[in-house]
Amino acid sequence: MRAAPPILREMAGATPCSPHRCERQGLSMHLAADDGLLDPVWAGSRSSLDLDDRAVAHTMLRVEREWGTVCGDAGIVPRDVAAAIARAAAAVPSDDELRRIVEQTPLGGNPLIPLVSQLRARLEDAPAAASAVHKGLTSQDVLDSALQLIAADAIDEHLAPDLIGAGDAAARLAAEHRDTLAIARTLGQPALPTTFGYRAATWLVGVQDALGRVREARAALAVQLGGAVGTSASLVASGADVDGLRAALAARLRLSDPGRPWHTNRAIVLQLGAALAGVVAAAGTIAADVATGSRPELGELAEGLAEGAGGSSAMPHKRNPVRSVMLRGAALQAPALLSTLAAAAGNAVDERPDGAWHAEWPALRGLLRLATGAAEHLCALLDGLTADPERLRANLAAAGDAVLAERVVGRFADAAQGGRTGLRDAIASAARAHGDVRAAALAVLPDQLDGRPAADALDEAFDPRGYLGQAQQLTDRAVAAWAEARDAAAG
Secondary structure (H helix, E strand, C coil): CCCCCHHHHHHCCCCCCCCCCECCCCCCECCCCCCCCCCCCCCCCCCHHHHCHHHHHHHHHHHHHHHHHHHHHHCCCCHHHHHHHHHHHHCCCCHHHHHHHHHHHHHHCCCHHHHHHHHHHHCCCCHHHHHHCCCCCCHHHHHHHHHHHHHHHHHHHHHHHHHHHHHHHHHHHHHHCCCCEEEEEECCEEEEEEEHHHHHHHHHHHHHHHHHHHHHHHHHCECCCCCCCCCCHHHHHCCCCHHHHHHHHHHHHCCECCCCCCCCCCHHHHHHHHHHHHHHHHHHHHHHHHHHHCCCCCCCEECCCCCCCCCCCCCCCCCCCHHHHHHHHHHHHHHHHHHHHHHHHCCCCCCCCCCHHHHHHHHHHHHHHHHHHHHHHHHHHHHHCEECHHHHHHHHHHCCHHHHHHHHHHHHHHHCCCHHHHHHHHHHHHHHCCCCHHHHHHHCCCCEECCEEHHHHHHHHCCHHHCCCCHHHHHHHHHHHHHHHHHHHHC
């Protein structure tokens, strides 16, 4: 008979042991590290240590510490008790403490229960303080507040600064290449002339929009306080000013005060998740363009890679656009995580969801990891990106006269044999046969156009510089709007 899984033996009172985690001698359980071995977009990022299990546990302790201080200030607990709680909760969990929290989390279904036990154990010599720990709270108050605080710190310290850096780099590329001719592609095929500056400006708008949504989500991040079923009954019974306590805790955690608990109203989490997924989507769009433009047969773009980056385990000649590859991978992962948050929000039943709340935790942390890692790589990608104007122009020229067909038909349809349909069909037939589009147009046009030889009129019509639409003006607007937003944020 197969042995029961370790956690089932733990629930049955047996000592847990797994051949993957336990030493050959003794039953000491090791922590299973998750440093991003299979998630390179955030592995080793500046935010990675701020989002690991130890950081989550320490942030929950921070919430308990600040709550103890708030209770002390309000006279709910003596100040010396509050001070003792603050001292005990200040220490980062040790390896042994974190191991025990991880082991015991499945027993109650959330990590706060064993963490509170650990905190009380730290206060074994101060029984009054141990008894006052977690006073009036429920697990969801602390865990929700901690995850909101983790998100706030990640946005303030990593995500927003990196998006600003990415925006600055995109604005520089847009301004530098405002007039650099390029071929626009739709559905993977050459379409019309454009400028590389306008493409970079489009990236810039995406970054700016993503940053705006992140800032809106950051402002909405809120403290959670509602007690066991959202009524704060135990605090009310003790005569506490619950609204005042909530406001004080929000201020100490630098979160907003929603004025009420939100145990089953998960709009705040969903808004945050959507903003994080939007960051990854914006980065993925840019990465897709860069990956395409850096193909050797196009040669339009090149990532500024560090020594040893972008190589292959088998092919010495490879110079892979590795940042773009990682960003595209992240963009494929984020939608599923956002979908989990949306599903959880729609299944938040009763006064505390039975599973939907639990599904949020890994999905939200996954989005935070992807978004912060993606923003860091995006900033570096755009800052080091180089565009080759000659190759951009050469690829436009290689697309041939057919990419100006829209302009020719629009200008000369009334003069052509068979009108618009005759001119359009002649050009389309030549293009499909890889023939001479200009000769095909001349064949159905009169000798004179606009008072001059038709060939001269077509030379002008087939000049891509005259058919850029608003590309340059829109580029200027995007760069100016970014500068204005930067100045406003700095002010």
